[in-house]
Amino acid sequence: MATLVEHGHDISGTTAQRPSNPDLHCRYFDTDLGKVIVWNGSAWVTPGGASVAASAVGAPNGATVSAVTKGDGVVNQTVLTLASTPVTVANTTGASFGGVKLYDLPEGRILVLGVTASLGFVWTGESIAAGGSGDYSLGTTITADATLNGTDVDLLPSTAMTDPAVSGVAAATGGALAASAQFDGTGTAKDVNLNIIIDDADVADGDSDTVLASGTVTITWINLGDY
Numbered sequence: 001m002a003t004l005v006e007h008g009h010d011i012s013g014t015t016a017q018r019p020s021n022p023d024l025h026c027r028y029f030d031t032d033l034g035k036v037i038v039w040n041g042s043a044w045v046t047p048g049g050a051s052v053a054a055s056a057v058g059a060p061n062g063a064t065v066s067a068v069t070k071g072d073g074v075v076n077q078t079v080l081t082l083a084s085t086p087v088t089v090a091n092t093t094g095a096s097f098g099g100v101k102l103y104d105l106p107e108g109r110i111l112v113l114g115v116t117a118s119l120g121f122v123w124t125g126e127s128i129a130a131g132g133s134g135d136y137s138l139g140t141t142i143t144a145d146a147t148l149n150g151t152d153v154d155l156l157p158s159t160a161m162t163d164p165a166v167s168g169v170a171a172a173t174g175g176a177l178a179a180s181a182q183f184d185g186t187g188t189a190k191d192v193n194l195n196i197i198i199d200d201a202d203v204a205d206g207d208s209d210t211v212l213a214s215g216t217v218t219i220t221w222i223n224l225g226d227y
Helices: none
Strands: 005-007 010-013 027-030 035-039 065-071 075-092 095-104 108-123 134-139 156-160 169-176 181-185 191-198 208-223
Touching: 065 095, 075 108, 075 191, 095 208, 108 134, 108 156, 134 169, 156 169, 191 208
Parallel strands: 010 027
Antiparallel strands: 005 010, 027 035, 065 075, 075 095, 075 208, 095 191, 108 169, 108 181, 108 208, 134 156, 134 191
């Protein structure tokens, strides 16, 4: 944890260490944001008076996802670690698919410089064939069908699981975002969702199952600002 440091009337520290009852016009260098902010008597603002986000980083979703974010005040890198994160895949007319939110990016216009993933999968029930397989992606939306496209794949393209899986286990499979992209989370922060489809022949019609995902997702990003 960073140490709160005083420099005359100015202090510095992390976003979480901002003083709760500072003097009017107190200047604070937020090491998470990498910039100076000022207390106007009711809120932290930029020296020009614009509002400042409460936090520079996002938040993981659920007990099976952890997140560590590091940065230099401009470029940030968030590593998500999945520990048997459950994804329910439901089968309708031969198509088996599902998704789960992993992470909330911070509010603002986010420039994603790159995303990489190394994920393995385990079936928990008997509805999916032990030697079955499928595909996964990362997107700002959860898939609504068994076709991974559009915003289902705007953070990581559809990536084949290790094929075939052995005894219901698919070994770690790597994937990467091909090019940087901007996402408008100024009104509502964007989500990072894990989407999964299971091959039609590997699951019976009308059945559902739970797929457990483990591994890491690394997101390199810049918050261009909130407005």
